[in-house]
Amino acid sequence: MAASARTPAKPRARSKGEQTREAILAHALGxxxxxxxxxxxxxxxxxxxxxxxxxxxxxxxxxxxxxLDILRMAGARMVESVVKPALxxxxxxxxxxxxxxxxxxxxxxxxxxxxxxxxxxxxELDDRPGPVRDFVVQNLRDWxxxxxxxxxxxxxxxxxxxDLDCEQFAHDCQGIGLAFxxxxxxxxxxxxxxRATLAFETLLxxxxxxxxxxSNPSAAVPSGRRR
Amino acid sequence: MAASARTPAKPRARSKGEQTREAILAHALGxxxxxxxxxxxxxxxxxxxxxxxxxxxxxxxxxxxxxLDILRMAGARMVESVVKPALxxxxxxxxxxxxxxxxxxxxxxxxxxxxxxxxxxxxELDDRPGPVRDFVVQNLRDWxxxxxxxxxxxxxxxxxxxDLDCEQFAHDCQGIGLAFxxxxxxxxxxxxxxRATLAFETLLxxxxxxxxxxSNPSAAVPSGRRR
DNA sequence: GACATATCCGAACGGTCGTACTATTTTGTC
DNA sequence: GACAAAATAGTACGACCGTTCGGATATGTC
Numbered sequence: 001m002a003a004s005a006r007t008p009a010k011p012r013a014r015s016k017g018e019q020t021r022e023a024i025l026a027h028a029l030g031x032x033x034x035x036x037x038x039x040x041x042x043x044x045x046x047x048x049x050x051x052x053x054x055x056x057x058x059x060x061x062x063x064x065x066x067x068l069d070i071l072r073m074a075g076a077r078m079v080e081s082v083v084k085p086a087l088x089x090x091x092x093x094x095x096x097x098x099x100x101x102x103x104x105x106x107x108x109x110x111x112x113x114x115x116x117x118x119x120x121x122x123x124e125l126d127d128r129p130g131p132v133r134d135f136v137v138q139n140l141r142d143w144x145x146x147x148x149x150x151x152x153x154x155x156x157x158x159x160x161x162x163d164l165d166c167e168q169f170a171h172d173c174q175g176i177g178l179a180f181x182x183x184x185x186x187x188x189x190x191x192x193x194x195r196a197t198l199a200f201e202t203l204l205x206x207x208x209x210x211x212x213x214x215s216n217p218s219a220a221v222p223s224g225r226r227r
Numbered sequence: 228m229a230a231s232a233r234t235p236a237k238p239r240a241r242s243k244g245e246q247t248r249e250a251i252l253a254h255a256l257g258x259x260x261x262x263x264x265x266x267x268x269x270x271x272x273x274x275x276x277x278x279x280x281x282x283x284x285x286x287x288x289x290x291x292x293x294x295l296d297i298l299r300m301a302g303a304r305m306v307e308s309v310v311k312p313a314l315x316x317x318x319x320x321x322x323x324x325x326x327x328x329x330x331x332x333x334x335x336x337x338x339x340x341x342x343x344x345x346x347x348x349x350x351e352l353d354d355r356p357g358p359v360r361d362f363v364v365q366n367l368r369d370w371x372x373x374x375x376x377x378x379x380x381x382x383x384x385x386x387x388x389x390d391l392d393c394e395q396f397a398h399d400c401q402g403i404g405l406a407f408x409x410x411x412x413x414x415x416x417x418x419x420x421x422r423a424t425l426a427f428e429t430l431l432x433x434x435x436x437x438x439x440x441x442s443n444p445s446a447a448v449p450s451g452r453r454r
Numbered sequence: 455g456a457c458a459t460a461t462c463c464g465a466a467c468g469g470t471c472g473t474a475c476t477a478t479t480t481t482g483t484c
Numbered sequence: 485g486a487c488a489a490a491a492t493a494g495t496a497c498g499a500c501c502g503t504t505c506g507g508a509t510a511t512g513t514c
Binding site for chain 1: 260261262263265266341346351352363364398402405406407410412414422425433
């Protein structure tokens, strides 16, 4: 599976410890989304993975470090499966749309049985200061900046109104996403996805440059295409 | 304070136990909003109130019962300070607006240092089945129904478009509220309230009957005023 | 194969959790 | 003030928490 079976290399390619460490984090991520970051327990985690509590603990030197590593992995995965693919989509509205759609898909990803960990952490840690909270805040700030940045590009491409408040746009997107989680996970509303999509389309419509519609995407001319 | 000082009556007017019980719940509510419902601990609660753990515990027969009682009190308070006052406001858009504004105020109420307990519980309990979760769901369903009902009335009064999807309206409101909590509590964004207000006004504008504006509230004629 | 080191386990620590039992005190009624 | 009932305290329980430490075991290098 790894690079080579006979090349352990000097700085070590993929030590045993690192493998199990990642296996732990992968499972811990799924667990944390379901039972929360505070509710996540080293004993339970070790039991699930059929390891000793102390053996597992040795990989992280504290529970807080474990929580941070889980979030780091989650952040990296989110970038990988939401942000990066969206960057391959044409600039402007298509990319904004790709971001949003992939975000919803990420939230429902099978590897996240409890949903996006940052959403859950938003409400779980909002009153508990510390590095874990700080990390969540930073990550969400980055995400909102990504959304706002994509909207900014859409403005420059002439897809969105020139006077659009891009940060408000990101804020509104966040609201749609949160309402989606609320409706689908808590209320178990089968129309949750349709609701979120409708809300997003309505938002997009409000943001488009005058005269421009979804079915007539070339009506408006980019105002400042070259930078 | 109570009915009479010399009339304990047969079924007893306001026993000592009931007083402390309410004091416990009031404090527990504030605590639960900050540290979460799972994080809330009987020992901590007793310590805060300078009671013995067992003395406090005797008032509720389990932690789950305590959690339910806390939520019951929160629900009653929310009705008292959000729903009931809004019902005193004229039907239609003004009442819808009153509901939303009082909702935001309730979320920031000083007696709720950690914000609306139902918001927090939404994400904390979404994956933990049981009566506590059920209670939260029921309460939020009632709230959404209240919002949708107020919108329905606004449609009948001719304030809102006749083809408005009132449930989608309630859903969108929920999103604005969630984004508000996200921005204010987690991100500590000072513009959070302005963002929420702007989002709500934009939503209202989209819902209004054609030709009707905020500054010209009498442009449209009620279509089905009676009933 | 020898050896150093990385990895993992077992047991144990002090703490806190929710809960159960038994006193003791306080309250309300006569 | 006597007396029953209600309210509170005290103590203890088993379970699990995060963490420590020393020793067993596996891994990678020579």
